[in-house]
Amino acid sequence: MDCRQIESIVHFNEADNIGDGFRMMNFIPNHRNMSMVRMRPFLMLDYNPVTYFPSGSSNPVSGAHPHKGYETISIVYNGVLNHKDSNGNRFLLEKGDVHWMTAGRGIVHQENIDDNFMKKGGLFQYVQLWVNLPAAQKNLPASHQVFKNSQLIKVALENNAGELEIIAGSYNEQKGLANTQTPIHLYNLLLNESGETEIKLPANFNTGLLVIDGDILVNGTTIVKNNAAVVFANNADSFKLKSTSRDGSTILVFSGEIIDEEISAHGPFIMNKKQEVIQAYNDFKAGKLGL
Numbered sequence: 001m002d003c004r005q006i007e008s009i010v011h012f013n014e015a016d017n018i019g020d021g022f023r024m025m026n027f028i029p030n031h032r033n034m035s036m037v038r039m040r041p042f043l044m045l046d047y048n049p050v051t052y053f054p055s056g057s058s059n060p061v062s063g064a065h066p067h068k069g070y071e072t073i074s075i076v077y078n079g080v081l082n083h084k085d086s087n088g089n090r091f092l093l094e095k096g097d098v099h100w101m102t103a104g105r106g107i108v109h110q111e112n113i114d115d116n117f118m119k120k121g122g123l124f125q126y127v128q129l130w131v132n133l134p135a136a137q138k139n140l141p142a143s144h145q146v147f148k149n150s151q152l153i154k155v156a157l158e159n160n161a162g163e164l165e166i167i168a169g170s171y172n173e174q175k176g177l178a179n180t181q182t183p184i185h186l187y188n189l190l191l192n193e194s195g196e197t198e199i200k201l202p203a204n205f206n207t208g209l210l211v212i213d214g215d216i217l218v219n220g221t222t223i224v225k226n227n228a229a230v231v232f233a234n235n236a237d238s239f240k241l242k243s244t245s246r247d248g249s250t251i252l253v254f255s256g257e258i259i260d261e262e263i264s265a266h267g268p269f270i271m272n273k274k275q276e277v278i279q280a281y282n283d284f285k286a287g288k289l290g291l
Contacts, residue, residue, distance in 0.1 A: 055121035079124030096149025104140035106289030214249030
């Protein structure tokens with residue numbers, strides 16, 4: 001059986017400052033091998049690698065900001081994250097928790113590291129992934145899905161290789177809890193030391209992975225280091241992953257059906273036409289988003 005080939009590997013040596021204190025590696029769309037068009041339906045992949053905050057550190061603040069035309073998925077790997085929005089929702093996300101927000105026709109929200117966490121100090125690490133919505137669904141009412149880590153569907157891998165957490169989609173006939181607007185598979189793969197498994201996903205889905213912790217061996221030939229992302233070619237439906245780290249490896253695997261529509265993007269507004277983006281911006285300035 002042919003393995004799904006690696007098309008590109010993207011690695012960052014350092015994270016950039018985003019807002020006031022957040023440290024981010026932006027894989028999608030700022031890297032030429034991970035553009036919005038190449039990775040569709042995935043529009044953005046931001047990763048805050050492990051960051052240590054001493055007790056009493058000043059709290060990074062992202063500031064309230066709008067979203068329209070897509071979905072955002074926040075996954076906390078370490079630390080505590082607060083969410084609040086213009087619809088009056090408030091969520092506390094702890095280690096392993098997932099927040100899936102359908103921005104749809106518009107919402108204004110804010111995510112900050114929790115004040116109590118910052119008082120105590122500790123490790124912070126998280127991912128935010130943006131997923132496009134088809135034109136027919138860009139005006140859905142804003143909504144949220146929040147999953148505590150204990151709620152996620154977890155599958156034990158064969159040969160004591162580790163565990164796979166299903167956030168969205170399915171794996172070995174088990175289905176994740178997230179309701180998605182288009183077919184998407186999203187997994188946290190937790191491999192033990194020398195743990196090895198094969199992942200099968202539709203060949204026509206755009207598929208990638210992000211190495212959160214540890215290093216891995218892909219298809220038995222290519223070492224991929226921590227803080228690196230892989231883009232797979234669409235030539236086959238399976239690839240093999242093995243942890244090469246003593247403490248095991250954590251990998252975020254994402255795969256989605258292509259939304260074959262025009263993309264017009266400006267900041268937090270992602271629509272199909274330039275005029276729609278302009279209208280979204282005007283609506284935001286007029287205070288109409290999130291109502």
